Amino acid sequence: MHALILGAAGMIGRRLTKALVASGTVGDHPLDALTLIDVVQPDAPAGCAGTVRTEAADLTAPGAADTAIAGRPGIVFHLAAVVSGEAEANLELGYRVNLDGTRLLLDAIRRAHAADGYRPKVVFTSSLAVFGPPLPPVIGDDWIVTPASSYGTQKAMGELLLADYSRRGFLDGISLRLPTICVRPGKPNKAVSGFFSGIIREPLAGRPAILPVPDTVRHWFASPSAATGFLLHAAGLDFGRLGLRRSLTLPGVSATVAEEIEALRKVGGDKAVALIRRDPDDAVARIIETWPEAFATDRARALGFTADASFDAIVAEHVAEFQAGA
C-alpha cells in the first residue's frame, strides 16, 4: 500500500514516518510506497523497502492537493496544520491552512473519486480543542463540540467535512482527536500548553522551567509514541465500524500538574523538581481553566485504541528517548 503523509516534517509526521518504515507495513498491507509532503522539505527516511518521494509543497497552493494524491495513495495521513497559538494570532492563515487546506485535500479526493473511483482511507488529526467550556469533569463520547479557539473551530469544521464525504462514499475517513502530546521534545515553544511538557523536559535536561498555573490543574495527555500508535492502529481499522460518527476522542492519561511533578521527582529527584519556578500567569490560568480534564473514551477503547499506562510511563518514555539521543 502507498501511504501519503501531509505534514510529514512535523513532530508527529517524523515519528510516523519512522514507525511506518520500521514496521514495513501499513495496516495489514506491506508499505510499497511512501510520499512525504510538508511546506518544510521532509527528510527522506533511510531503509524504506518501498519507493520514497519527498516534496516541499504548500497544501493550499493551487493544484497542490491534486499533485499530492496523483499517485493515488491508499491511505492519507493528514497532519498538516497551523497550531493553536498561530491560528489564534493569525486568523486568515489558520482558516487557510486548517480549513481550506483540509477542504482542498478532500475535494481533490472527491474529484478523483468521480474520475476513477479512487476512495482512500483518510486519517485526520483533530484535537481536544474542539471542546469548550462549560465542561463536565469527565467528558463522554456524546458531548457537544463547542470550540473556544479558532484552531478548535477549524478542526471541528474539518471533522464535519470528512464525516460528510465519508458518508457520501468519496473517501473513508476518521478524525482522531489526539490528547495533548507530552513530553513534547524540542525547544520550549509559544503554545499555551507548552509548560505541561516544559516542567518535565527542561528540569531533566538541567534547565529551569516556568509553571504558570496552580498544581491542581488537570489535563489529558498522551506520549509521542502513543500518538504514533493511534495513527498506526487507525491504518488497520475498518472505518465502517464508526458509522456516521467519524470523530473519535482518544484515550489518554488524566493527570494534574502535582502528579506530573511527582512523576518528575521519581526520575529526577528533588534537584529536578527544584528547577520548576512557580510564576502564576492569570491569563494562562484562565485559558487552561476552559480545557478538558478527562474523557470517557469508550468508543475508542472498544475500537482497540490504547493509551499510555500512567504519567510515570510517559515520563519514562521521554527519559529513554532523551538518553538515547544524548
Add this chain to the structure above:
Amino acid sequence: MHALILGAAGMIGRRLTKALVASGTVGDHPLDALTLIDVVQPDAPAGCAGTVRTEAADLTAPGAADTAIAGRPGIVFHLAAVVSGEAEANLELGYRVNLDGTRLLLDAIRRAHAADGYRPKVVFTSSLAVFGPPLPPVIGDDWIVTPASSYGTQKAMGELLLADYSRRGFLDGISLRLPTICVRPGKPNKAVSGFFSGIIREPLAGRPAILPVPDTVRHWFASPSAATGFLLHAAGLDFGRLGLRRSLTLPGVSATVAEEIEALRKVGGDKAVALIRRDPDDAVARIIETWPEAFATDRARALGFTADASFDAIVAEHVAEFQAGA
C-alpha cells in the same frame, strides 16, 4: 435600526418581512431601514415606515456580501440557503451556497469590522439536520452534533464559524436550529419531510395526500408564525447571555403522525382524514427513522423562546391563514 434579510423571498423571509413591517420595530429599536436580498427578486412590502431596498443578488457572487452590508445594517437575518434535498442532490451547489455563502457573509462583516468597527447582530437559521443517529428519545442541549446529510453538515459548519467570529468580536451572532416548519404552506415539494405538512394541508384543501411512513413516527415541529417569532425574539435578545455556545435548539411540539391525524380530524372530520392515503416508502421511512423526535430545550426556554402550545394550535393557525387567504 437597519435590518437586512438575506433569503428574503423565501417562505420564512417573506413572513419575517411582514412581521417586521407590521411591528415597526426590531428588538427594542424602531425599524429605520429594511434591506431585502434574495437570488429571487424580493417583493417590496407595503406600509414600511423606514427606507426599503430590495435586490436580486446571489450571495455567493463576487462582492455580493460586501454590497449586502454596505449600508451597515445593525442586524442581519441570514436565511439564504439551498434546502436539504437539493444540497444532497447537488453537492457543489449546497457547499457553495450554505457553507461558502455563509462564510462570505461573515468574512465581509469581519473586514468591515476591521475597517470601521462594524459589529452587527447576525441571526443564522440552522436546522435539526445537524443531529444524526443514534439519538436518544429526548435530546438535551449538550448532545453531540453528527449530521446525516450534507445540508446538516453545512449548517453545522456555519454554526461553528459564526460562534468563532462572535467569540473574536467581529460580530454578535446566534444560530437558531429551527424545528421542522409545519404546516408549510404552498405546493407539495420534494423535501423528504414534506408529508408532515402535506397530510394536514392537502386534505384541508380537499386534496389527497400520501403518507409514506408509519403512524408511530414522531418528530419536532413549529408553526410558521412560531418560526417568525423566534427570529423576532432573537432580535431583542442580549447574545452575551449565550457565552461561547452560540447555537440554540428551539422549542417545538413533539408529535407523532397519529397525533397529527387526530388534530386534522378535529378540524376536518373523518372526510379530511380519509384523504390520507398510506403508501409506505421504505426509503423515506429509513431516512425519517434517523431524525430527532424531541428535545429538552432548557437553554432556549430560559432565554425566553416559546413554542406553539400544541399540534392542535399549529393546525388552527394554518386553518385561520388558509381561510384568510381563500
